[in-house]
Amino acid sequence: MNLQQQQLESFVECLRSELQGYGELLALMETQQSQIMSRDLTRIESTTQKINEQFKVIQDLRKIRSNQQAQISISTGLVPDATYKEQRDFFPNEFRNLTDALVEENNALLKEVKVKAKQNQMLLFRTTEMMQEFINHLLPRNEVQSYNAKGAKQSTRVEKTNLYEAMG
Numbered sequence: 001m002n003l004q005q006q007q008l009e010s011f012v013e014c015l016r017s018e019l020q021g022y023g024e025l026l027a028l029m030e031t032q033q034s035q036i037m038s039r040d041l042t043r044i045e046s047t048t049q050k051i052n053e054q055f056k057v058i059q060d061l062r063k064i065r066s067n068q069q070a071q072i073s074i075s076t077g078l079v080p081d082a083t084y085k086e087q088r089d090f091f092p093n094e095f096r097n098l099t100d101a102l103v104e105e106n107n108a109l110l111k112e113v114k115v116k117a118k119q120n121q122m123l124l125f126r127t128t129e130m131m132q133e134f135i136n137h138l139l140p141r142n143e144v145q146s147y148n149a150k151g152a153k154q155s156t157r158v159e160k161t162n163l164y165e166a167m168g
Contacts, residue, residue, distance in 0.1 A: 003075055008095045011072060014065035015102035021058045022109035028054055029116040036123045 032047045034040075069087065070080040076090040084103055088096050148154045 003072060003090055003092075007068070007072055007075060008091060008099075011065070011068045012095065012098060012102065014061070014068050015099060015106060018058070018061045018065055019102060019106050019109065021054065021061050022106060022113055025051065025054045025058060026109060026113050026116060029113065029120055033116065033120050033123065036120065036127060039127070 028047060028051045032044060032051060035044045035047060069082075069084065072087055072090075073080050073082040076082075076087065078086055078090075084099070088099065091099060146154055
């Protein structure tokens with residue numbers, strides 16, 4: 001079967017939009033990381049909200065691209081959920097090269113986003129942990145958190161002391 005140029009152009013536009021979405025997400029995550037490192041707590045919440053909104057945008061873009069791919073699959077006689085690799089052989093060379101490059105760039109940006117997300121998650125976790133330790137020093141509890149040999153948290157009971165002891 002024969003693909004229409006309009007279908008291919010729509011698919012290319014979907015890939016470009018998705019690439020732009022990942023780029024915007026990565027920029028937001030870099031901003032968030034900078035804010036975490038500088039302990040700019042007032043802006044982190046706003047940036048995190050923007051990141052969550054961008055995730056939703058990307059989900060919508062991926063759905064649109066997936067629907068476009070299904071249309072291409074149907075036009076070429078493939079099953080609707082055929083992979084890009086199965087579809088690309090039906091593309092004219094000029095579109096194949098362009099879509100190959102866009103798919104490769106999308107995949108590379110997606111990997112960067114995943115790495116940055118993991119880094120930010122670890123930084124936020126460590127920041128929260130440090131704040132908890134600070135609070136525990138100010139207001140001691142009956143137990144202390146530490147890590148065992150397997151890396152899991154464990155609690156150890158300690159004698160409670162007063163924050164302030166008056167001299168008598």
